[in-house]
Amino acid sequence: MVKRSPFLLFLSLFFFCLPIANAEEEKLQIVMSTGRAANISNEHIDETRARALEDALYSAALLGGAEIDGFSSVQAGSQLDDHFVVRPSSKIIDYDIVDERFDDLHYTVEIEAAVGELKKVDCQNRLFNTVTMFAPVFRVDEKIPAWLSHQPSAMIKSLQEHLARKPNFNSVKMVNVPLDPKELNRDKAYSYKALTSGTTTKVLNGDFALATTITLKRTVKKTSFQQNHFVDVMVESAVFVDSDYRTAEKVTHQAKFPIRNFLPTQLMSVLASPNPTKIQGNLSKLISEHAAELETVMRCTPLSATMIAKEDGLHIPIGSRHGLQDNRLAVMSNEVMPWTVLRVIKINADGAVLMPLNRKRSSAQLSGQRVSFLEFK
Numbered sequence: 487m488v489k490r491s492p493f494l495l496f497l498s499l500f501f502f503c504l505p506i507a508n509a510e511e512e513k514l515q516i517v518m519s520t521g522r523a524a525n526i527s528n529e530h531i532d533e534t535r536a537r538a539l540e541d542a543l544y545s546a547a548l549l550g551g552a553e554i555d556g557f558s559s560v561q562a563g564s565q566l567d568d569h570f571v572v573r574p575s576s577k578i579i580d581y582d583i584v585d586e587r588f589d590d591l592h593y594t595v596e597i598e599a600a601v602g603e604l605k606k607v608d609c610q611n612r613l614f615n616t617v618t619m620f621a622p623v624f625r626v627d628e629k630i631p632a633w634l635s636h637q638p639s640a641m642i643k644s645l646q647e648h649l650a651r652k653p654n655f656n657s658v659k660m661v662n663v664p665l666d667p668k669e670l671n672r673d674k675a676y677s678y679k680a681l682t683s684g685t686t687t688k689v690l691n692g693d694f695a696l697a698t699t700i701t702l703k704r705t706v707k708k709t710s711f712q713q714n715h716f717v718d719v720m721v722e723s724a725v726f727v728d729s730d731y732r733t734a735e736k737v738t739h740q741a742k743f744p745i746r747n748f749l750p751t752q753l754m755s756v757l758a759s760p761n762p763t764k765i766q767g768n769l770s771k772l773i774s775e776h777a778a779e780l781e782t783v784m785r786c787t788p789l790s791a792t793m794i795a796k797e798d799g800l801h802i803p804i805g806s807r808h809g810l811q812d813n814r815l816a817v818m819s820n821e822v823m824p825w826t827v828l829r830v831i832k833i834n835a836d837g838a839v840l841m842p843l844n845r846k847r848s849s850a851q852l853s854g855q856r857v858s859f860l861e862f863k
Contacts, residue, residue: 514579514602514815514827514860516843519545521595531593535586538595546578550601577603579817580827582844600815600827600843609786610861613809617694617784618658619646620665625701630717631745633762638700640766641721641773645698648777655781665697665724667731688729690836691791692804694784695726704745715746719769721776725783728791729803735783739776743768788858793818795853799831799839802857807835810859816840818857828857 521542523534581599588594624638642661650657670688689695701720706713719741725734743765789809791802804810814830826847832839842852 514600514817515550516815516829517546517549517599517601518584519543519549519597519599521545521597522592525588525591525593531588534593535588535595538586538593539583539597542595542597543578543581543599546581546597546599546601550578577601579825580843582846598843609782610788610859612654612785612787612789614654614656614807615694615784616656616658616690616692616807617649617696618660618689619649619696619698620660620663622661622697623699625699625703627703629704630702634702634717634745634765637766637769638702641700641769642698644770644773645777648774649780652777652781655784665695665726665731667726670731689726689731690803691728692789692808693727694734694787695731696723696780697726698723705742714744716742717745717765718742719772721772723776723780725780725787727787734787737776737779737783739772739779741768741772790856790858792854792856793840793852795849796839799841800828800849800852800857802838802840803836805834805837810838814838814859816857816859818852818855820855823851823855826852828852 519542521538521540521544523537523541525531525534579600579602581597583595584598585596586594622638622642626635626638646657646659646661649655699720699722701718701722703718705716705718707716708714720738721740722736722738724736726732727734745765789804791804793800793802795801810830810833812830812833816828816830818826818828827843828840829843830838831841840857842849
């Protein structure tokens with residue numbers, strides 16, 4: 487690396503760090519930087535180029551944020567020297583050499599680098615979500631009071647309304663169509679069920695499918711003087727994502743409510759039994775909590791897709807309808823290939839074309855790999 491004097495190093499770090507103080511942490515950003523190295527000998531041009539590249543990477547790390555520690559040391563002869571230790575707070579995830587030049591005195595390298603921290607994000611905060619609600623399943627104990635046995639239908643309607651009111655949520659109702667991934671993925675031209683029912687519903691890539699089961703079961707607790715009847719309620723929703731109906735998560739809420747008390751006299755039993763309106767209110771609260779957790783699950787599910795290589799780049803089946811924009815960054819990593827940063831270069835409502843930042847990574851290498859987009863702010 488090119489040698490710097492302590493004073494010049496301090497000044498360069500000072501000016502590099504000033505604009506970074508207000509930068510958002512854990513945010514991947516693209517920076518341009520230039521590195522130079524003095525040419526000592528034409529016989530060692532590869533070494534000079536490596537030092538220039540190292541200098542450019544050093545500068546890129548500083549642009550991503552740096553911390554400076556100063557300390558003093560006493561060397562032989564009691565000379566006091568000041569030292570500066572640079573501790574970058576961001577990592578260079580990926581980079582590409584955009585230009586390199588050589589003259590008699592210096593080798594210059596210009597790079598474009600992705601700098602930041604790729605920490606696991608608890609919630610990606612998707613901008614737009616489309617969820618198709620398929621036919622619910624009701625499991626109601628026959629010993630449940632008649633007025634209570636009709637509540638699952640009202641609960642599903644309430645769940646639909648809750649999700650429809652959520653910001654950036656588009657709710658599609660297919661409550662008469664059971665969620666059968668094998669049937670829904672079958673070619674409609676050869677599907678007897680589709681031909682006879684006219685069903686053409688299919689969840690698109692980047693969207694969600696929801697199948698909810700509501701169970702009401704009566705339980706009894708007996709004592710010497712009374713019987714207490716309860717209803718055990720379970721609301722379980724399976725969340726699927728993409729056109730292949732991958733299971734994203736299951737959300738379950740359970741509760742137990744008293745529905746009737748039998749005491750020594752009928753009057754005492756009537757007075758002690760819970761009010762149906764109160765029970766309905768408890769069920770409504772349960773559904774509200776269930777809807778809130780479903781929203782969190784879907785909003786926090788990573789936006790990802792499988793890349794397919796074509797002549798103009800790597801194609802993915804998600805686009806602006808899901809919140810993507812031009813130059814949006816994505817990352818890909820597996821056990822064989824290190825972190826690769828990609829950028830959106832073309833986009834439409836339901837598709838986008840990506841290009842790797844590092845042009846040495848060929849589309850053929852990345853085709854078939856799954857790419858994930860970074861957190862939406």
